[in-house]
Amino acid sequence: MRKSLKVAAPTAVILLLIYTSIVSGAKYAGEFLNLGAGAKPLALGGSFMAAEGEVLSGYYNPAGLSLVKGSQAVFMHSESFGSLLNHDFLAESRPLDSGERRAALGVSLYRLGGGGVYVTGIDQNNRYYVIREESHADYAAYFSYGRSFSGKLSGGISAKLIYRDIVDESAFGLGIDMGGFYSPKNWLSLGISLQDITTTLLSYSTGKKESIIPTARFGSSLKSRRGGFGAAAYMDAETRFEGRRFASQYNIDGMSIDSHFGLEIDYREAIYGRIGSDVGNLTLGVGLDVKRFVIDIAMRDHSELDNTYLVSVTFGL
Secondary structure, three states, rough: OOEEEEEEEEHHHHHHOOOOOHHHHHHHHOHOOOOOHHHHHHHHOOOEEEEEOOOOHHHHHHHHHHHOOEEEEEEEEEEEEHHEEEEEEEEEEEEEOOOOOOEEEEEEEEOOOOOOOEEEOOOOEEEEEEEEEEEEEEEEEEEEEEEOOOOOOOEEEEEEEEEEEOOOOEEEEEEEEEEEEEEEEEEEEEEEEEEEOOEEEEEEEOOOEEEEEEEEEEEEEEEEEEEEEEEEEEEEEEEOOOOOOOOOOOEOOEEEEEEEEEEEEEOOOOEEEEEEEOOOEEEEEEEEEEEOOEEEEEOOOOOOOEEEEEEEEEEOO
């Protein structure tokens, strides 16, 4: 009897989107790392390059870690695309120095996985039967450091370890992300993140090797306060060099650009409302700051797949 892999139709769509790298080489090798982390950034359309003082900065832009005001931890969970994928994120950050030359360390764990992959056999009548159901999961551990060089300029670096488990295959990888943060005015911040700057190599158990090509992200944020109300606008541009001619918003001679926008309104920095655009898809969210705990909820719309709902909790240590 022959054995084969078979997946349910909805799961097949997800695996095709997330794990295209198995058959298409480096172009989509790092796609599983691009779903984002944290309900707050995702409610803002994924635009978070110019956010500072956030425990989530280890994933987005390690330079922002330098401005954390105290030890923080965050946990996020979501069931994406009709519960086909479980998306989890856990991070902690701790400040090292104070004053103008502040510094902080951060550790983050990113997981994306699910089930629904069926190993099947074919009987004497050429009919399929299920032998077992397999799961798939991707993990990335980030070890981040950020430091302020002056009151306006900060830099940071993240080393990340990657492990992939896809049915009968597994892979390991090591990559480096670097970031910069510049705040020339109290109301204006600029950020840059160079992800996989050394070209992250994934080595599979089958002997296959593939590379995650570097990605550049640029961002800005504008902030204002009037009495008890505050507003912040975030704008990011994500640039890749993989020739994504039909899988991006804009393409110029092999260079693709995707946009992320977000708007946040708050009342006394306690109640937050958010709306954004993630590569053209609508995002929404709310947040509640209760003393040492912050609860954020986000929704990400998708034109072809089910909406995604995310919840994250941030708390001081």
